[in-house]
Amino acid sequence: MEETEEIKSLNFIEQIIEKDLAEGKNEKRVHTRFPPEPNGYLHIGHAKSICLNGGLAKKYNGKFNLRFDDTNPETEDEEYVNSIRNDVKWLGFQWDGEYNASDYFQQLYDYAVQLIKLNKAFVCELTAEQMREYHGTAVTPGKDSPYRNRSVEENLALFERMKNGEFPDGKYLLRAKIDMASPNMHFRDPALYRIRKKHHYRTGDKWNIYPMYDFAHGLSDAIEGITHSICTLEFEVHRPLYEWINNTLNTTYRPQQIEMSRLNITYTVMSKRKLMQLVNEKHVSGWDDPRMPTVSGLRRRGYTPEAIRDFCERVGISKRENLIDVSLLEFSIREDLNKKAPRVMGVLNPLKVVITNYPEGQVEELEAVNNPEDESAGKRMVPFTKELYIEQEDFLEVPSKKWFRLAPGTEVRLRYAYFITCQEIIKDSEGKVVELRCTYDPASRGGNSPDGRKVKGTIHWVSAIKGISAEIRLYDRLFTTETPDKGDVDFKELINPNSLQVIKSVLEPSLAIAKAGESFQFERMGYFCVDKDSTEKNLVFNRTVSLKDTWAKIADKN
């Protein structure tokens, strides 16, 4: 046990933590946090962050906070807070403390006052356009604001009046006094507080000024005693400012910001802004549309927390740009569902089969295994009748040499039932095959012939009279290209028009009592779960993911 742990390699963040621990840094504490802004639903990139931060706290016997980074009253909302809590919990993580940046508004204000007193901040009244002008560019230094040398007293008075709501939005701005010539743009007297007379979903109308991210985030981390503050790569250039603020204000705790790369997955987009657009412009049915890479969408699609955690583990932690093949996500869910999902038979696209030598009106209950991967799942009975449905794609009038399934004159096994042989094809006026006449071998009951005769193919089936109908929603990737948000065309033009296909199918009767959220493997077809739209009268299933289909690959090649 001890040995295997030592063999397992550490990611770069774990290496930093173990070094800190070894050096006795932070009183040997590990305290992480997940700091979402409540302005959208969580996606699988957030899930990765939750798994990392929550997992690190668990691994190093530390603490893990959930903190809503609610410093922008214009975009944030309670609805998002609730969905975020729900998603984090569902993923299997329990936070030690739940906080809000808005809990610290008074402390943050006091810190700002302190900064003014240290002559490290000033009230500026340049307009946004003027600011841009004074800001300089990457190659040219900026210019000092003409308001930069106000007295401490004047700054204090102005800042207080900003707080008291004496000025309109945008009139004044509290800025740090650092260095307008710094090559790091974030050091060019960054904005700390802006006037925004907006109702905040938690603090109401109490505040007329709101702190900016750079000011609020590092201080919130310090206030909570966070030791390792993990964020994504785009905040790398903010780190000197993050440290400047905590060092200048001489906070008790000095959390360390560590940046890692974002998660990207092929054939989807992973930015809240773009996901929001898909929702608002009705390209999907909502944040929880099963095609969305949101936690709620994946959940509705039938993904399990275990599969998502496994995926987040597999993608790894690093600082390079990456693009994870969506097949890795599919691997994780297949692996989990393969162990757990009960097997059933469902015919997606039915083709009628009449067993000509089977007694009219007879119903036999045949025994079927619920899960070959899990003996404890037990067995069930499936009704067999003279008229059945099989999958349209399991019959081919002119088969290739590698075809194992049904064709004129060939024999196949009906799973858990009988060997049948196709004797006759019935077509409609357009030449489409609408019915098959087959004979069965009564001696092959259960699926084995006493004479040892072998069949190459086993296909699934459902009794035509005992089967139940259901709506099945088949999902495909939401976009037609691997990286819809790269390149010149607008990502919405790359939406896959066939990402949702709704069909009417027929399922074995045991599924009549399936509950919303339950997952099944429809043998040979894939994993399906009951959608929340499902009712007793109209069963609705989502296809979570198809099974690996070796035959489709062979067929594709020809």
Added chain:
RNA sequence: AGACCCAUGGUGUAAUGGUAGCACUGCACAUUUUGGUUGUGUAUGUCUAGGUUCGAGUCCUGGUGGGUCUACCA
């Protein structure tokens, strides 16, 4: 352009100066009452040029390529 960051098979990630490994994907075979699962095998890799060293994916320098920043968003 300036600052910062990154560079290992198709993809992702290990190797912490000493045999380039693992996973996904692909391909092949075996097993199979799911063309599923499982098992076995296999293909493909250290961006480049120098340097340090007995020895470099790892350290140093230059180049190249990619990313980020230049919001009163986070």
